[in-house]
Amino acid sequence: MPPAPEAATGLPRRAVLYGGAALTAGLLIGIELPWGAARADEAVPAGKRFNAFIHIAPDDRVTFTLPAVEMGQGVYTSQAQCIAEELDVALDAVIAAHAPPDQANYGSPVFVVQATGGSTTTMAWSGPLRKAGATARAMLVAAAAARWRVDAGSLTTESGVIAHGPSGRSIRYGEVADAASRLSPPTEIKLKEPAQFRLIGKPMHRIDTPDKAAGKTVYGIDRMLPGMKFATLMASPVLGGKVGSVDQSKALAVPGVAQVVVLDDLVAVVAGNTWTAMQGLNALAIEWAPGTNAGLDQAQLWTNLEKASLGPGVVAKRQGDAPAKLRDGDVFEESYELPYLAHAPMEMTNCTVHVHDGGCEVWTGTQVPGFAQTGAAKALGIAPEKVTINNHMIGGGFGRRLEVDGVIKAVRIAAHVDGPVKVTWSREEDIRQQLYRPLYHERLKARVENGRIIAWHHRVTGGSVMAHWLPPAFKDGIDSDAVDGATEVPYAVGDRLVEYIRHESAVPVAFWRGVGPNGSIFAMECFLDLIASKTGVDPLAFRRGMLDGTPRALGVLNLAADKAGWGTAAPPSPFGTRRGRGIALMNAFGSFLAAVADVAVSDAGDVRVTRLVIAADVGKVVNPDILEAQIQGGAVFGLSAVLFGKISFAGGQVEQGNFNDYRILRIDEMPAIEVHVVPSTADFGGIGEPGTVVTQPAIANAVFAATGVQLTRMPIDRALIAKGA
Amino acid sequence: MDLKINGANHQVDVPDDMPLLWVIRDVLGMTGTKFGCGIAQCGACTVHVDGIAIRSCQLPVGTVGGRAITTIEGIGDTSAGAKIQKAWIELEVIQCGYCQPGQIMSAAALLAANPQPDDDAIDAAMAGNLCRCGTYVRIREGIKHAARA
Ligand code: FES
Ligand code: FES
Numbered sequence: 023m024p025p026a027p028e029a030a031t032g033l034p035r036r037a038v039l040y041g042g043a044a045l046t047a048g049l050l051i052g053i054e055l056p057w058g059a060a061r062a063d064e065a066v067p068a069g070k071r072f073n074a075f076i077h078i079a080p081d082d083r084v085t086f087t088l089p090a091v092e093m094g095q096g097v098y099t100s101q102a103q104c105i106a107e108e109l110d111v112a113l114d115a116v117i118a119a120h121a122p123p124d125q126a127n128y129g130s131p132v133f134v135v136q137a138t139g140g141s142t143t144t145m146a147w148s149g150p151l152r153k154a155g156a157t158a159r160a161m162l163v164a165a166a167a168a169r170w171r172v173d174a175g176s177l178t179t180e181s182g183v184i185a186h187g188p189s190g191r192s193i194r195y196g197e198v199a200d201a202a203s204r205l206s207p208p209t210e211i212k213l214k215e216p217a218q219f220r221l222i223g224k225p226m227h228r229i230d231t232p233d234k235a236a237g238k239t240v241y242g243i244d245r246m247l248p249g250m251k252f253a254t255l256m257a258s259p260v261l262g263g264k265v266g267s268v269d270q271s272k273a274l275a276v277p278g279v280a281q282v283v284v285l286d287d288l289v290a291v292v293a294g295n296t297w298t299a300m301q302g303l304n305a306l307a308i309e310w311a312p313g314t315n316a317g318l319d320q321a322q323l324w325t326n327l328e329k330a331s332l333g334p335g336v337v338a339k340r341q342g343d344a345p346a347k348l349r350d351g352d353v354f355e356e357s358y359e360l361p362y363l364a365h366a367p368m369e370m371t372n373c374t375v376h377v378h379d380g381g382c383e384v385w386t387g388t389q390v391p392g393f394a395q396t397g398a399a400k401a402l403g404i405a406p407e408k409v410t411i412n413n414h415m416i417g418g419g420f421g422r423r424l425e426v427d428g429v430i431k432a433v434r435i436a437a438h439v440d441g442p443v444k445v446t447w448s449r450e451e452d453i454r455q456q457l458y459r460p461l462y463h464e465r466l467k468a469r470v471e472n473g474r475i476i477a478w479h480h481r482v483t484g485g486s487v488m489a490h491w492l493p494p495a496f497k498d499g500i501d502s503d504a505v506d507g508a509t510e511v512p513y514a515v516g517d518r519l520v521e522y523i524r525h526e527s528a529v530p531v532a533f534w535r536g537v538g539p540n541g542s543i544f545a546m547e548c549f550l551d552l553i554a555s556k557t558g559v560d561p562l563a564f565r566r567g568m569l570d571g572t573p574r575a576l577g578v579l580n581l582a583a584d585k586a587g588w589g590t591a592a593p594p595s596p597f598g599t600r601r602g603r604g605i606a607l608m609n610a611f612g613s614f615l616a617a618v619a620d621v622a623v624s625d626a627g628d629v630r631v632t633r634l635v636i637a638a639d640v641g642k643v644v645n646p647d648i649l650e651a652q653i654q655g656g657a658v659f660g661l662s663a664v665l666f667g668k669i670s671f672a673g674g675q676v677e678q679g680n681f682n683d684y685r686i687l688r689i690d691e692m693p694a695i696e697v698h699v700v701p702s703t704a705d706f707g708g709i710g711e712p713g714t715v716v717t718q719p720a721i722a723n724a725v726f727a728a729t730g731v732q733l734t735r736m737p738i739d740r741a742l743i744a745k746g747a
Numbered sequence: 748m749d750l751k752i753n754g755a756n757h758q759v760d761v762p763d764d765m766p767l768l769w770v771i772r773d774v775l776g777m778t779g780t781k782f783g784c785g786i787a788q789c790g791a792c793t794v795h796v797d798g799i800a801i802r803s804c805q806l807p808v809g810t811v812g813g814r815a816i817t818t819i820e821g822i823g824d825t826s827a828g829a830k831i832q833k834a835w836i837e838l839e840v841i842q843c844g845y846c847q848p849g850q851i852m853s854a855a856a857l858l859a860a861n862p863q864p865d866d867d868a869i870d871a872a873m874a875g876n877l878c879r880c881g882t883y884v885r886i887r888e889g890i891k892h893a894a895r896a
Contacts, residue, residue, distance in 0.1 A: 094843025094880045227839065234844030235835045237779025237819030241845060244778035252773055277762070295773035296782070297765055368783050368791060368845040368879045417781075417845025418879045449784045647839055651885070655842055658881025681788040681877060690870035692883040 075154045076105060078162075082182060082196035084109070085117045089128040089151075090143040091389050092118075092230060093367075093416035093423065094655075095710045096648035097143045099228040103644050104148045107221040108155030108214060110179040111195070118229055120413035123391035123406075137424060138389045144644055144706045145612055156211045158202075162195050165202035169193070216703075225647035230415065242387040242414040243372040247442045250374070251280060253435060254299040254446055255290040257455050260312035260674035261528055265289060267309045273302035282306070283438045290435045296446050315528045315674040323461060323527055323671060324359065324735075331357070331463040331483035335521025336499040338482075339509040342517030347477035348469050354553050355467045358545040359735040362669040363459035363534055364684060369417025370452040371428035374444040375436035381408035382433060383442075387416035389423040397426040398433045420659070421533035424491065425457050453684050454676040458669050459534035460485035461527070462504070464545030468515065470557060474567060476516035480508045482542060483523040485531040499524065507539030507715070511546065512575035512609040513568035529671070535659050536714035539610040544736075547606040547719030552732055561723065562588055562605055572609070574639045577700055578616040579607050581637035585698055586618035592724070595622035597630040600745075602728025606719035611708030613640040617657070617720035620693075623728045627740030627747065631661060631693040631721055636713065638697065641704035649709050653697045656713025661693075662686040663714070664721045667737050751813060752777070753821025763809025768792045770808045771818060779819035779848050783877070790876030793849040794818050800856035802875070819848035827859040827893075834893035842880035850876050854890050863894050 077085040086105050092098040098118045106113050121128040159179060166184040167174035170191060178185050185192040216223070233239045258264060270282040273291050278298035283290040291302035374385040375398075382402055388394045391411045399406040416423055432445040447455070462484040469477040486501040495502055500522050508520045534540070554564040562583050569576040583605060592601040600623040607616045620633040636653055643649050666685035670677045678684040718736070726732045729743045741747060750757045750770070759774055771777050771794070783791030785804050792804040795817040822828030831854045834840070841847050850873070857864055857872035864872065869890050878886070 094841075094845075096842070227836070228841070230844070231836050231839060231841050234841045234847055235832045235851065236823065237848045237851075239844055240778065243782070244772075246776050246778065295765075295769055297769035297773070300785075366879060368781070368789065368843070368877065370782070416843060418843040420879070446782070449786075651839060651842060651882070654884050655881035658883060659879075661881075680786055681784050682786065686877055686879060687881070687883075688874045688877065689883045689886060690874040692887075695884050 075151060076109065076158050078158070078195050078199040080196050080199060082194050083117060084111050084115055084182065084195070085119055087119045087121050089121050090147055091120065091138040091387070091413065091416060093138070093387070093389065093419035095143075095652060096228055096645065097138070098230050099226060100144060100644040100648060101147060101151055102229055103221045103226055104151040105155040107219060108152045109159050111182045113221060113226055113229060115182060116229060121391065122413070123395040123411050129392075138419075142708060145708065148644060148706055152213050153211055156213055157207050160208045160211065161202040161205050162198055164205055164208075165198040166193050169198065169201070222644055223642070224645070226645055228648070239415050241369055241417045242374065242385060243369055243417070243446060245374050245385040245414065245444065247374065247376070247385070250442045250444055251292050251439060252294065252296045252299050252446065253283070253290045253292040253439070253443050254296060254303055254448060255288050255431065255435065256303055256308070256451060257288040258310045258312065259454065260310060261315040261318060261671070263287075263310045263312040263315070263674070265308065266311040269307045272305040272307060276302045276305055281439065283435050285434055288431060290445065292439055292443060296444075300448065312674060318528055318671050318674040320670040320672065323529070326527065327359070327461055327463045327483060327525055330523055330525035331465050331481060333481065333521070333523065335481050335483075335523045337519065338500050338505040338522050339518060339520035344477045344479050344517040344519040347517050348467050348479055352470045353467060354470065354549075354556060356549055356552055357466070357734060358464045358548055360459075360462040360464070360541045360544065361667065361736055362461055362529060363663060363667045364453050364456055364669050364678070365420040365422035365534060366453060366681075366684060366686065367416070367418025367420055367422050370449055371422070371447040371456070372445060373429050373432035374442060375432045376442035377402065377433070377436045380404065381410070382436070383410045383412070384429060384433070385412045385414065386429055387414040387423060388426065388429065389416070389419050390426060394426045394429045397430045401430045401433045402437060420535040421537070422456065425532050427457065449681070450679040453669075453679050457530040457532035459540070460487065460504075460531040461529070462541035464541055466545055466549045468549070468553060470553060473557065473559065474516075475513070475553070478515035478518045480519075480542070480546065481521040481523065482508055483525050484541070485526045485529070486524045487531050487533050489524070491533070501538075503533070503538040505538065505542065507542035507608070507610045508546070510609070512572040512607060512614070513565070514571055515568060535656070536711045539608060539711070539715045540718065543608045543610065543715050544719045544722070547608070548722050548726075548732065548734075551604070551723045551726055555726070565605070565607060574614045574702075574704070575607060575609055578614045578637040578639050579605070581698055581700060582616035582618045582635050585637065585696060586633070586635040588618065592620035592622070593632065595630060595632050597632070598622040598624035598628070600728045602724045602726070604720050604723025604725070604727055606716050606723060608712060608716040610715060611712055612705060613638065613707030613709065613712045615653070615712045615716040617716040619717070619720040619724040621721060621724040621728055623725065623743060625745040627742070627744035629665060629721075629725055629738055629740070630691065631724075634693050634695045634717065634720070636695065636697050636716065637700065638712070639700040639702050639704070640707040640709050640712070641702050642706050643699070644706070646699065649699065650697045652709045653713040654695050656711060657695055657717040658687055658692070660714040660717030661721065664718045664737055748808070749813070750808070750811065750816060752816045753818060753824070761808060764807045766804050767794065767806045767808045767811060767816070768803040771803065777818055777820055781845055781848055783846065783849070788877070789846070790849040790853060791846050793852040793876065795822070795852060795856060798856065798859060800853045819851060822852060822855050825855065825859070828855040830893040830896045831855045831858060831889070834889040834896065838885055838889045838892055840882050840885040840889045842882055846876060846878045846880070850878065850886055854886070854893070858890065858893055864890060
């Protein structure tokens with residue numbers, strides 16, 4: 023049995039712990055949560071943890087328990103920057119721990135539930151975490167002042183050391199942590215002024231990078247436990263089907279296969295290693311009872327959605343009387359359709375579970391530890407307190423790990439296995455058996471008078487993620503996420519009506535990087551280019567004319583256009599003779615971004631994005647380097663979606679299965695990306711998703727410019743833009 | 748059979764047709780090398796066999812013989828590997844990091860074979876390594892940065 027990597031190597035200095043274990047003696051600081059739940063700041067006895075973000079051990083080790091989960095977006099670093107700034111400790115002296123399931127302490131101020139997503143971490147947590155840091159610092163200083171019998175105001179702090187200038191004395195945090203933990207926290211806390219910042223706003227190196235570069239980071243899929251078995255699984259290829267009959271003998275005949283677990287909807291093979299489990303699964307003869315979805319077919323799914331979009335819808339926003347104004351005059355109308363999409367993070371769904379002694383222990387990477395805990399408990403019919411969740415670094419989330427179907431399936435399998443079992447999905451299972459970005463139909467109508475839009479109607483039709491994920495947020499028939507980006511727009515477009523129609527199919531849906539604005543803003547931005555083209559105006563000039571009321575939007579639009587050289591031709595490319603340049607703007611997640619894309623289109627209709635220029639005003643910034651990385655990465659996610667992204671159904675089964683037919687962008691297809699950031703003192707905006715949202719319509723508009731064909735269904739269909747098509 | 752990994756000898760009792768990836772990960776417990784697709788599409792499982800970057804998910808362990816295997820855990824001991832890792836840290840190439848052991852192994856093999864790779868050489872060597880977080884811009888910069896080191 024291989025050793026657990028951490029046990030074998032000992033704890034690295036800047037380790038990332040799992041499950042918040044290993045906190046023993048010292049100072050623990052909690053905070054008052056912004057929505058007013060629970061308690062005020064309170065020091066807790068050494069060794070006991072509640073409502074806690076900071077732990078200072080007598081040996082000076084500082085551990086931050088970070089409420090938002092790290093999945094590549096850099097929040098371990100940005101959250102640590104916020105605490106360390108106010109606490110006055112060096113960032114590289116900090117140990118980051120994953121928060122356990124604990125909604126009262128780590129529930130997101132945005133979602134209330136404990137969740138990392140929606141580009142909310144910085145706006146939600148920067149304030150509370152800074153306050154926690156400042157509170158701890160004040161208590162440490164007070165303890166030192168008491169020891170030296172001096173005025174706390176005469177003490178200074180830097181890098182975990184308290185100094186008394188007049189006497190030249192100094193003392194380390196660890197030396198006073200115990201005394202400090204017995205003081206009452208101050209009632210008034212003063213946070214630093216921006217001019218005093220040493221960490222916030224600086225491109226600090228990420229705390230998780232060195233381990234990741236060395237291959238030492240332990241993701242959920244890397245967890246090793248003594249006596250662990252390895253399993254893989256297969257659910258019914260037809261959505262929602264059940265297991266009919268299984269001849270287990272062929273799998274059991276594979277040397278090393280220990281067990282076949284047959285549940286009503288899936289079959290798992292348990293073995294001494296993952297590959298043997300996969301061999302066993304391949305050898306199995308499974309007969310499926312396909313159930314009611316065997317006829318599910320993509321053309322029908324599109325047709326049903328289109329029919330549903332005819333209305334009537336629930337009003338999400340009404341301003342003036344758009345329908346009346348849209349009855350005559352120069353009225354334009356178009357619909358845009360967005361496909362199902364899989365998240366396909368590089369770390370496929372996996373979960374390790376040990377069910378024993380009436381309880382259950384889970385090792386996985388999740389964006390929602392609380393949901394994982396209650397999901398596991400429900401599957402086993404036990405109390406949530408009997409379930410321990412050990413969270414891990416996530417090898418890419420993008421919304422996939424906001425769902426706990428992988429945890430629940432693993433728990434149901436593990437209930438039949440003696441000892442701990444790691445359940446690893448194949449890539450095919452991961453693509454075919456997940457919850458997808460909903461199919462969206464975006465119907466738009468606008469009236470133009472004297473070159474300006476005077477009435478606007480946007481109707482969003484699609485499955486609701488909110489309705490199952492956070493039912494209280496699905497109010498009055500409106501999915502606030504699906505219409506995000508449609509209800510509030512940066513443009514002055516006159517009278518407005520925005521409607522939502524919930525239309526569910528058998529296909530389960532989930533949040534996907536960029537969420538609702540991926541659909542609503544894509545449609546709006548493409549529609550604006552359609553109107554501009556039909557009325558013979560420049561797409562940039564047309565947009566500028568509607569942005570008087572939103573200077574931040576105008577600012578990024580002008581900056582992107584300027585940096586991209588708007589008005590000149592897209593540069594030649596050996597990839598194709600037809601070239602085009604497209605622009606798009608977005609305001610969502612509290613941020614403003616504009617993108618200009620250059621494309622070349624081959625005679626066969628293949629599209630290559632040759633350059634991408636993005637301008638961003640995201641308000642205040644905790645870490646400008648992470649901001650740039652998130653915009654670059656978000657843009658690539660959008661590129662993959664527009665160029666290739668499609669999950670489709672035939673005979674009730676997903677037609678794609680691996681990276682050969684569910685393509686994501688490769689480096690040799692990668693354009694240069696320039697990111698220009700507008701300095702801003704506005705509130706923190708989200709940065710994880712905007713790059714994905716703004717890139718897609720910019721590319722679609724560039725293809726329109728290059729070919730004269732506006733594609734209204736994504737992804738790009740090369741047949742429709744092949745030369746002579 | 749005997750395997751030479753990162754300079755150390757390991758004895759394993761596994762079938763010949765078991766892919767090297769799973770021997771490394773599940774049997775030997777060296778989890779730095781990642782599983783991403785299983786069909787040589789993503790590069791997450793890249794290791795070096797006698798210095799050549801190879802997709803270990805498609806390499807039957809029985810074909811390796813006495814050749815030297817290097818994984819992400821050992822690549823820092825090579826000059827090209829150390830340069831790449833340093834560049835990756837200095838330029839903050841990494842996001843979620845899951846693809847990065849494979850990226851680093853491919854980049855290190857490239858740099859060892861071609862100390863001054865241009866964009867075309869980088870694209871050719873790295874096109875088999877997918878990154879869902881989209882770190883490609885910085886991977887390109889990182890390789891050039893390492894080449895200057
Ligand atoms: S796992 Fe080997 S190439 Fe993807
Ligand atoms: S860094 Fe996340 S997949 Fe590449």
